[in-house]
Amino acid sequence: MDTLTDKFGRKITYLRLAVTDRCNLRCQYCMPAHGIDIVKREELLTFKEMYRITRILSELGVNKVRLTGGEPFVRKGFVSFLEMLSFNDKLDEINITTNGALISKHIIKLEELKIKTINLSIDSLSKESFAKITRRNIFNQVYKTLEKLEESSLKLKLNTVIQSGVNTDEIIDFIELTKHKNLEVRFIEEMPFNGTGQRATKEVWNYTKILDLIKSKYPEIKPLISEKSSTSKMFKMEGYLGSFGIIPAFTRTICGDCNRIRITATGLFKNCLFDEGVFNIRAFIRNGATDSELKQLFLSIVKEKPENGFIAEANRKNNKNVSESMSTIGG
Numbered sequence: 001m002d003t004l005t006d007k008f009g010r011k012i013t014y015l016r017l018a019v020t021d022r023c024n025l026r027c028q029y030c031m032p033a034h035g036i037d038i039v040k041r042e043e044l045l046t047f048k049e050m051y052r053i054t055r056i057l058s059e060l061g062v063n064k065v066r067l068t069g070g071e072p073f074v075r076k077g078f079v080s081f082l083e084m085l086s087f088n089d090k091l092d093e094i095n096i097t098t099n100g101a102l103i104s105k106h107i108i109k110l111e112e113l114k115i116k117t118i119n120l121s122i123d124s125l126s127k128e129s130f131a132k133i134t135r136r137n138i139f140n141q142v143y144k145t146l147e148k149l150e151e152s153s154l155k156l157k158l159n160t161v162i163q164s165g166v167n168t169d170e171i172i173d174f175i176e177l178t179k180h181k182n183l184e185v186r187f188i189e190e191m192p193f194n195g196t197g198q199r200a201t202k203e204v205w206n207y208t209k210i211l212d213l214i215k216s217k218y219p220e221i222k223p224l225i226s227e228k229s230s231t232s233k234m235f236k237m238e239g240y241l242g243s244f245g246i247i248p249a250f251t252r253t254i255c256g257d258c259n260r261i262r263i264t265a266t267g268l269f270k271n272c273l274f275d276e277g278v279f280n281i282r283a284f285i286r287n288g289a290t291d292s293e294l295k296q297l298f299l300s301i302v303k304e305k306p307e308n309g310f311i312a313e314a315n316r317k318n319n320k321n322v323s324e325s326m327s328t329i330g331g
């Protein structure tokens with residue numbers, strides 16, 4: 001079987017698929033208050049197209065899919081799409097990244113499907129600060145969802161973007177949450193993917209600074225052994241139920257073992273988070289591409305996967321600055 005392998009010998013087994021560019025929140029680090037220019041509905045891939053793309057990629061070695069957005073649960077028919085995807089025997093894992101506002105009533109259904117992990121984005125444990133960050137007043141709802149997810153059979157990971165002057169004073173509170181809760185907190189470096197590229201930041205809170213702060217409080221922390229292609233460096237406090245980690249999303253020290261590709265909601269294929277999209281699959285499909293043509297296309301474009309995110313960024317031709325919203329990329 002032909003499998004997706006790049007020119008550095010990295011096997012591509014993980015697809016991040018954005019099912020929409022729409023979102024019901026307005027997180028400050030992701031988009032401006034008025035939102036982003038969303039595309040026309042017909043420019044979004046249909047669920048049938050997404051199913052076909054995923055099926056073909058799974059025949060080329062992809063065994064893990066993360067569904068993201070925008071907010072995946074705002075797209076009508078998303079849960080039925082999950083049911084469809086769960087029939088694909090070649091997929092070992094389907095995971096979802098969500099802001100948690102709309103997922104609650106679907107948890108039981110998700111447990112029955114192939115969904116393994118829910119990444120819930122929550123950047124503050126304070127109602128006021130959460131409202132400031134997301135520009136929406138729904139902390140209680142999201143926190144209740146967090147508790148419901150923790151009690152479910154789904155694995156729960158929290159995504160917490162560390163924002164200078166906003167939530168750095170909550171890092172320890174988040175770690176303390178892992179004392180009695182069986183979940184993984186992952187502190188994410190903030191990136192300039194926010195729809196404007198501009199944010200006034202007082203200090204740079206990168207991997208090292210986050211870790212230094214944690215070590216100042218817990219000098220005895222020990223790293224856990226992470227999967228080779230993992231995006232985060234994980235740690236656990238002795239006796240705590242959960243664990244925590246740091247994702248060097250912007251300092252990009254994890255690129256060497258990257259096994260990921262992305263497809264945006266409009267069908268743009270991305271070999272790297274930092275590239276500007278290397279191929280429009282939607283147009284290719286709508287022009288009548290056969291399965292075998294799609295296979296050849298995927299096999300050849302992953303060969304162009306850049307060695308790391310810095311090279312991907314340097315190769316950008318049109319928009320040199322990384323400033324597009326994560327909501328359009330699919331985080």
Ligand code: SAM
Nearest residue numbers: 030069070071098099121159190191193326331
């Ligand atoms: N709406 C869903 C959510 O928020 O979980 C899924 C899409 S969101 C774009 C995916 C992830 O990207 C979230 O965890 C979010 O916190 C993260 N994200 C968005 N903008 C970011 C930025 N500028 N820097 C770092 N992470 C970002």
Ligand code: SF4
Nearest residue numbers: 023025027030099327
């Ligand atoms: Fe929406 Fe997620 Fe972006 Fe927040 S991070 S605005 S929830 S897409």
